[in-house]
Each structure stands twice: as C-alpha cells, then as structure tokens.
Amino acid sequence: MNLPIEPGFPNRRTFLTSVTALAATPLLSALPRVGPAHYPGQTSPAYTVQQVIDLILREIPGAPFAKTVDQLRAGSPDQSVTGIVTTMFPTLEVIEKTVKAGANFIIAHETPFYNNEDQTDWLQQDDAYRYKVDLLTKHKIALWRFHDYWHAHKPDGILFGNLLRLGWDKLYDSANPRIITLPQAMPLRSIVQQVKQKLDIPSVRVVGRLQQPCRSLYLAFGYMDSKRQIAAIQAYKPDVILSGETREWETVERVRDGLLMGQKTSLVVLSHAVSEEAGMAYAATWLTPKLAGLQVTHIPSGSPFQLL
Numbered sequence: 001m002n003l004p005i006e007p008g009f010p011n012r013r014t015f016l017t018s019v020t021a022l023a024a025t026p027l028l029s030a031l032p033r034v035g036p037a038h039y040p041g042q043t044s045p046a047y048t049v050q051q052v053i054d055l056i057l058r059e060i061p062g063a064p065f066a067k068t069v070d071q072l073r074a075g076s077p078d079q080s081v082t083g084i085v086t087t088m089f090p091t092l093e094v095i096e097k098t099v100k101a102g103a104n105f106i107i108a109h110e111t112p113f114y115n116n117e118d119q120t121d122w123l124q125q126d127d128a129y130r131y132k133v134d135l136l137t138k139h140k141i142a143l144w145r146f147h148d149y150w151h152a153h154k155p156d157g158i159l160f161g162n163l164l165r166l167g168w169d170k171l172y173d174s175a176n177p178r179i180i181t182l183p184q185a186m187p188l189r190s191i192v193q194q195v196k197q198k199l200d201i202p203s204v205r206v207v208g209r210l211q212q213p214c215r216s217l218y219l220a221f222g223y224m225d226s227k228r229q230i231a232a233i234q235a236y237k238p239d240v241i242l243s244g245e246t247r248e249w250e251t252v253e254r255v256r257d258g259l260l261m262g263q264k265t266s267l268v269v270l271s272h273a274v275s276e277e278a279g280m281a282y283a284a285t286w287l288t289p290k291l292a293g294l295q296v297t298h299i300p301s302g303s304p305f306q307l308l
Helices: 019-024 049-057 092-100 127-138 148-152 157-166 188-199 226-236 251-261 272-290
Strands: 072-074 084-087 105-108 142-145 179-187 205-207 213-223 240-245 266-269 296-298
Touching: 049 142, 072 127, 084 092, 084 272, 092 105, 092 127, 105 272, 148 157, 157 188, 157 213, 157 272, 179 188, 188 213, 188 240, 188 266, 188 272, 205 251, 213 226, 213 272, 226 240, 226 251, 240 251, 240 272, 251 266, 272 296
Parallel strands: 084 105, 084 296, 105 142, 213 240, 240 266
Antiparallel strands: 072 142, 179 213, 205 266
C-alpha cells in the first residue's frame, strides 16, 4: 500500500492492527521455528505455512514486529504447502486461479476483507465477505498478508520490484530510496509512456505539462499520506511525483497551485493496485530460490477499473 514511514509523518497504512484484532489473530511468529519437514518418498522438502513465513521473516530487519497487519487471514499455520501464489489483492478470481494452479497458500500484499486492519466484525452479514471466506475454507487456502514486512525489507520489495520492471534498478540510492535521478532529462509525456508500458497500466492521470523536461522523480507507489507527498515537494522539489493514489483535494491541488506559481513538480497518478503489482511479482522471484522444490507463482490481481 504505502512505503515506510519517514520521520515526522505518520502513515495510516503501515499502522498496525488493534489490540483486539491481534487477540483474535495471534502473532504467527510466536509459534516455534523448525526446519522443513520431510515425508517418506519425497525427494524435495515439504514446508508448512508457518515455516514459509518464518523463512521470510528471517530476511526482514527487525522482524517479527510487535504489531503488524501481516497476519494469517485464512487457513492454518500447520498445513503443508502445495504451492504458493503471490498477488496484490486476493480477489475471488485470484483465489480460483490459485486452486487451478494446485497451490494452497496465497501471499497477498493487500487486505482480503476491504479494510486495512482486516476487521471482520462489521462484515458478518456481507455477501461478498461470506462468499470469499467460504471459498477459502472450501479449498483449504491459507492466506497471509505480506505488506509491512515487504516494505521493511532492504530494499523495499515493492519499490525495488517496480524499479526492476522499469529498468531503473541501477539508479536506486539506498541513502535516498524515494528519489530516482535519470541520466538525462525526458519529457513528462515520455516518462508517462514508459511507466504505462513497463507496468502494464492502461491509463494514468496527470497534473502537469506534458512537454516539461523531467529528471528527478519522487516515488510514492501505492498509497502515501498527502502530508508526506506535499512535504516531499518542498524538501526535494522533484520534477514529478509517481503516485499510486491520492485524494483529489490534497496533493492534486498542491501540485496544481505550485504549477500556477511557476514551480516545476508535476504529478502522475497511476492507481493503487497497478502501481505495486510488480513488487509482488518480484516477491515470487525473490522467494523461489529460498524454497527448493516448491512452486511459487505470481498471479496479478489487475486493475479493478474500466476506462470509458
């Protein structure tokens, strides 16, 4: 959803589940850590859901976190894994494709239950919620969120996955990870075309002048609080902000006013899901060599929008 918190700017999306939610879903990391199980006749190791999660957490600085939205939302930590699917949003379509692929463990960046903390007390009579829970239960699918931990990875897994897809990974600066400086300036229109093509985005929204030369880019994939985006304009004065989503009365209006004043920062709004999907595709690539003999596949959830 969002990138790690910068000092002084709270971020609702890295925030953390409430005490009551945690009580209902105990932290997975409290379970014992054991090595991969072996079964008679098997030539490759079998993993439980918990063993896969533990393996991931060993790669994350500071893990396990005391509070996090990254909880097991369906299935059992003790069930054996037949295959793993990574995705952005665990939609009904993704779940059905997971079943067809013979996998039973979905690692999703975003919430399955329509709110960041995955609270479900208010959804008990909701038809879509009940249908999704029944589908996960019927096919014995485990579902774990990989949000806070993936953003906490060094480098941020979502951000770096996007940079790999865009061909900008060599421009990554760990000392200032949100700023990309292109070797030479490009018109804003060309940057937009490249981002659309590489990230498979059919349409974007732009506040800016399409012929403006741009060299410095501020990366705000997924969701980032507008206070942080607006502070970045003042602090870094980037030529363009690549944003997943922002409310229209916030960063959008700040950028428009700035342009009318003669400032140079433009804004490209990519949409949330498609601005982070490449990061979850990278998660599958990153995870595959760590799980010998276990198939890890990325199934994109895609954009929910039709553009008319």
